[in-house]
Amino acid sequence: MNFRDKYLVFRVINHFGWLLFLLLISSASNAAERIGLVKTYSPVATVIREGVETSLKVGSEIFEGDTIVTDGNGAVGIIFKDGAVLTLGPSGKLLVENFLFKPAEKNVSFISKIFKGTVAFASGAIGRISPESVQFETPTATLGLRGTKILIEVE
């Protein structure tokens, strides 16, 4: 390998290093973007985020990948960035699996998993832009919502 080749290899590595760095930064900033806020709350409700469970309150931020858990008296009402309103009643467990809201590119998705409990949901802009993008998964079924409001009970 002559000097010129070595230089090229160095440049390529340098380039990919930067790409990796940029990729890391962009994925980090995506993960850190809040997707909703807690608007109503009855104790006790918690969020499990990256394996750590913390209690919620009015004004708490919600992120993609959060699992929300309520005890026998707990309830939590969330309004998402697209204007969707989700309320989880007592003894519930719900995962916000996927939330993507880039309306200009028509790039949207809102998929949640309900393990148990009751949920009231009214869709927002994501449902308006792309109705087939709003989905709930439960242990027995999949719910495809084409606007606008549903109530769900998972026993």
Added chain:
Amino acid sequence: MIFRILFSALVVNTLVACSGTTVVLVPDANGKVGQVDLTTKAGTTRLSKANESAEASKADKAPSQPEELSESKIKDMFSETLDKEPKPPEHFVFHFTTGSAEILPDEKATVAKAKSAIDSRNSCDISVIGHSDTVGDNAINEGVSLQRADAVIHALIESGVDKNCMDRRYYGENDLKIPTADNIDEPQNRRVEIEIR
């Protein structure tokens, strides 16, 4: 060991057996009724009328046929959840003349209305979203929709709304209220929407 396996199999079975899903389609805050598909491995049931309900008791069984539930039954099942529902977001709209980002004199009252809605909800969760019609180049229209959003943000700040409670979006001609072809002068598309959450 064998007991433990049997026991856990039993636990798993009871869990699955108890995991029935019931869905009810209800009118939204504006009285609008949409549509929902309940799908298992064995079939789909579509609900399209107010208060219609269906159940998926097992993943490998087809969901039940639609059945209309009474208001009192719905209350029985969901009152604890519905009692905690947040107020739905509120929306306000400003319109603009072609190419302009100036708030129209007869829409200045909307600023005060939005401010009082923000105050009464005690909201620090507001989006201001600018749009244009399809007249002219989209790159220029993006700029116009940005200026419109800024004009509304500025008016809200002047009325006392905290700048840090608002996020700005602008879509140029990419999110038309009234779908049109390119280069169409459509007043309803030249707008800024405020969403108060």
